Amino acid sequence: MTDTVVAAPVVGRSLWGDAWARLKANKAAMFSLYYLVFMAVVCVVGPYFVPHQYTTIYADYVRTPPSLSAYPKTEMIETALSDVVKRMRVDLKEWKQEGEQVFMTLASTKPIDERNVRYIDRSDTFDGGKVESKSADGLSMVVSASIKQQYFFFGTDNVGRDQLSRTLMAGRISLAIGLLAGVVAVVIGVVYGATAGFMGGKTDEVMMRIVDVLYSLPFIFFVIMLVVFFGRNFVLMFLAVGAVLWLDMARIVRGQALSIRRQEYVQAAEALGVRSRGIVQRHVIPNLLGPVVIYMTLLVPQVIILESFLSFLGLGVQEPMTSWGVLISVGAKNIGTANWLLLFPAFFLVSTLFALNFIGDGLRDALDPKDR
Amino acid sequence: MFLYVFRRLLTAIPTMFVIVTLAFFLIRVAPGGPFNQERGLSPEIKANLEAQFGLNDPLWLQYVNYLKNLLHGNFGPSYNLPDFTVTELFAKGLPISIQLGASALALALIVGTVLGIVAALNQNKLGDYSVIALATAGSTIPTFVVAPVIQLLFGLTWMLLPIGGWGDGALINKIGPIITLSLPQIAIVARLMRGSMIESLRSNHIRTARALGLSDWSVVVKHALRGAVLPIVSYAGPAAAALLTGSIIVETIFAIPGIGRYFVDAALNRDYTLVMGTVVLIALFTIAFNLIVDVLYAFFDPRVRYD
Numbered sequence: 001m002t003d004t005v006v007a008a009p010v011v012g013r014s015l016w017g018d019a020w021a022r023l024k025a026n027k028a029a030m031f032s033l034y035y036l037v038f039m040a041v042v043c044v045v046g047p048y049f050v051p052h053q054y055t056t057i058y059a060d061y062v063r064t065p066p067s068l069s070a071y072p073k074t075e076m077i078e079t080a081l082s083d084v085v086k087r088m089r090v091d092l093k094e095w096k097q098e099g100e101q102v103f104m105t106l107a108s109t110k111p112i113d114e115r116n117v118r119y120i121d122r123s124d125t126f127d128g129g130k131v132e133s134k135s136a137d138g139l140s141m142v143v144s145a146s147i148k149q150q151y152f153f154f155g156t157d158n159v160g161r162d163q164l165s166r167t168l169m170a171g172r173i174s175l176a177i178g179l180l181a182g183v184v185a186v187v188i189g190v191v192y193g194a195t196a197g198f199m200g201g202k203t204d205e206v207m208m209r210i211v212d213v214l215y216s217l218p219f220i221f222f223v224i225m226l227v228v229f230f231g232r233n234f235v236l237m238f239l240a241v242g243a244v245l246w247l248d249m250a251r252i253v254r255g256q257a258l259s260i261r262r263q264e265y266v267q268a269a270e271a272l273g274v275r276s277r278g279i280v281q282r283h284v285i286p287n288l289l290g291p292v293v294i295y296m297t298l299l300v301p302q303v304i305i306l307e308s309f310l311s312f313l314g315l316g317v318q319e320p321m322t323s324w325g326v327l328i329s330v331g332a333k334n335i336g337t338a339n340w341l342l343l344f345p346a347f348f349l350v351s352t353l354f355a356l357n358f359i360g361d362g363l364r365d366a367l368d369p370k371d372r
Numbered sequence: 373m374f375l376y377v378f379r380r381l382l383t384a385i386p387t388m389f390v391i392v393t394l395a396f397f398l399i400r401v402a403p404g405g406p407f408n409q410e411r412g413l414s415p416e417i418k419a420n421l422e423a424q425f426g427l428n429d430p431l432w433l434q435y436v437n438y439l440k441n442l443l444h445g446n447f448g449p450s451y452n453l454p455d456f457t458v459t460e461l462f463a464k465g466l467p468i469s470i471q472l473g474a475s476a477l478a479l480a481l482i483v484g485t486v487l488g489i490v491a492a493l494n495q496n497k498l499g500d501y502s503v504i505a506l507a508t509a510g511s512t513i514p515t516f517v518v519a520p521v522i523q524l525l526f527g528l529t530w531m532l533l534p535i536g537g538w539g540d541g542a543l544i545n546k547i548g549p550i551i552t553l554s555l556p557q558i559a560i561v562a563r564l565m566r567g568s569m570i571e572s573l574r575s576n577h578i579r580t581a582r583a584l585g586l587s588d589w590s591v592v593v594k595h596a597l598r599g600a601v602l603p604i605v606s607y608a609g610p611a612a613a614a615l616l617t618g619s620i621i622v623e624t625i626f627a628i629p630g631i632g633r634y635f636v637d638a639a640l641n642r643d644y645t646l647v648m649g650t651v652v653l654i655a656l657f658t659i660a661f662n663l664i665v666d667v668l669y670a671f672f673d674p675r676v677r678y679d
Contacts, residue, residue: 221395225402328517339524
């Protein structure tokens with residue numbers, strides 16, 4: 001007998017293998033899955049490849065529009081030059097650009113200190129300032145400097161920080177928070193719901209009454225209270241947010257647990273003398289996993305939206321740390337003058353939410369074929 | 373029927389009591405108080421203020437006093453907007469929030485129902501897919517993205533609408549907020565309608581109606597729709613409660629003087645009375661609309677009887 005089973009060419013697919021096959025057939029879900037992985041990798045690894053730190057302030061590049069070509073643009077050089085010269089407290093007589101180099105003739109009523117050249121290096125536009133020649137009385141000199149080529153693919157924000165690196169950093173935070181709070185909510189919800197479902201009777205009654213009462217309080221009130229308690233420590237706060245979102249999970253798991261307990265195969269197992277531990281491991285957990293996984297994929301976008309919402313209100317992640325919600329909130333305030341501040345983070349957030357939703361729907365179809 | 377409504381109203385009392393009690397003590401446990409400002413008040417002034425508002429009484433006494441006032445319909449004075457009582461603030465802001473919320477809800481119910489029916493009648497065809505795509509977009513894109521994008525497109529690029537402000541309730545000022553509020557609702561209503569309509573169209577009495585040679589219009593609108601609106605009715609209750617009490621995001625972005633903003637501001641400023649007032653208001657709306665929904669249910673589905 002065993003031999004035939006081993007030799008059989010077709011092995012029966014497990015529940016999970018079956019679900020996976022069905023998920024693979026769902027193009028939208030698979031594409032979303034790849035997209036999400038891509039997004040996660042870009043956000044985690046990306047900041048190391050962007051030449052700008054997300055906190056670095058480029059004073060010369062405040063609210064620079066996004067561009068695929070390098071900055072500074074020709075017309076920006078003059079502004080930057082006059083800025084530098086003002087700092088050096090000298091006058092700019094004339095200047096010319098030769099390829100990557102600029103040559104400027106400086107003049108002053110007092111002899112110019114050569115050390116002033118360091119102001120050129122401090123600028124975000126120029127580098128390697130060097131005195132080329134000096135007049136005998138020291139009242140004028142020719143200085144050369146090379147132009148620093150910089151790329152701001154997503155533009156820069158209100159104080160001149162690179163929007164690309166900020167958007168990627170924000171993605172890291174938003175995704176991490178979504179996952180963190182999601183896991184917290186699932187763990188609490190599953191433990192609470194499963195306990196209520198298994199104990200049944202009075203315990204179940206009391207535990208579910210508590211959930212009902214918590215439900216009836218306005219949700220946002222709760223979140224704000226937590227923010228008030230935990231201050232602006234965002235890890236703690238999102239553990240707390242996760243701790244608020246477990247209510248649905250608890251209800252779902254309790255319902256499932258109750259119905260699984262009454263299934264005939266569980267009764268059969270009990271009649272055969274299987275201990276509760278064995279029943280839980282063999283029957284209950286595998287049957288609970290489906291709804292839990294589905295709900296988890298729907299919970300993560302909820303958490304990300306909630307985080308963005310809180311950050312939007314100024315209650316979430318604090319500067320200089322950033323998240324998509326923070327960036328969108330800044331962008332919403334500057335749509336008139338700098339719409340790229342809104343559009344890039346909004347695109348990242350929305351596309352991620354889309355992907356998560358499609359994966360959630362795909363998983364539901366895959367794990368719960370009755371529902372289709 | 374009246375007995376049922378009466379009984380429901382009676383059971384609402386303990387629910388309200390629990391909510392008020394929980395909210396009262398939760399906000400009091402939070403560190404800080406209404407008069408802890410960044411530029412601190414001198415201790416004498418703060419003590420006087422606290423004495424005036426009865427904040428020095430033992431907590432249980434304050435609680436009892438609050439309940440007493442509440443039963444008389446008195447929400448108390450706002451601590452941070454000292455010229456106003458909470459009732460006055462609501463009297464000013466609530467009509468605005470209700471106007472926007474009600475319009476958004478009406479729009480969502482009409483458009484969502486129509487879209488849902490269109491999708492159900494063209495199941496797995498182009499019409500269906502476009503409605504599903506729209507519904508997915510509507511429920512996925514958060515309000516705080518939609519609102520600024522609407523401002524950007526209609527306000528700044530095409531100059532069709534004002535960017536924000538209430539403008540004494542001019543229609544043109546309401547369009548942006550109403551659309552923003554209704555988009556996610558349209559998405560949900562359309563999705564619900566599609567599902568229940570498909571189911572309703574499959575039922576026996578529809579087959580009979582078709583067999584009797586009734587026109588498509590009559591089959592769909594007179595016979596299928598009535599059975600299919602039930603999920604929407606039950607969704608509309610909580611949705612109405614949430615919409616009519618104002619949206620923080622929409623009112624903030626479009627600079628609307630409704631009551632949606634009070635909640636967050638008040639909680640952050642520990643404006644105890646205003647927070648409590650808002651909690652009570654939201655709870656009242658929720659309870660009321662759930663009751664209305666249950667009564668409407670009997671109207672749409674005569675099998676539902678309350679005794």
